[in-house]
Amino acid sequence: MKSTLSLSTVLFIVVFACVFHSGSSSSISTPKICVIRNCNWNSTTNACARYGRSNLCNRFKNSCTLRYESCVGSSSTTYTAVALSQCSGITVGNRGICGGSSSSSSSSSNITPIIIRRG
Structure with missing residues (x-):
């Protein structure tokens, strides 16, 4: 349960950062997440x-x-x-x-x- 909670917290932070970032200046590039499995x-x-x-x-x-x-x-x-x-x-x-x-x-x-x- 603890690992699920921490994963959801990390996802929330990433989503929040993306939403916050999309409203900021257009001169800053959008963050990219690379998943290599x-x-x-x-x-x-x-x-x-x-x-x-x-x-x-x-x-x-x-x-x-x-x-x-x-x-x-x-x-x-x-x-x-x-x-x-x-x-x-x-x-x-x-x-x-x-x-x-x-x-x-x-x-x-x-x-x-x-x-x-x-x-």
């Missing part, structure tokens, strides 16, 4: 994600840190998970060009040039 924060299986629509990728320690950063980041730009091979040459916690130095597009090999002869 079923995550093994101690995992060492790296994850890679593209930053927004750019060609920049970030290598994360694991998928939990990727999900966390994507949640707490700005609402206009988030991370999209991509294959770990896109983060080759990028160390954990750093951002670099997706695909590394050996980047090659498999779709570009299927392009046939069109030759236009004039005259």
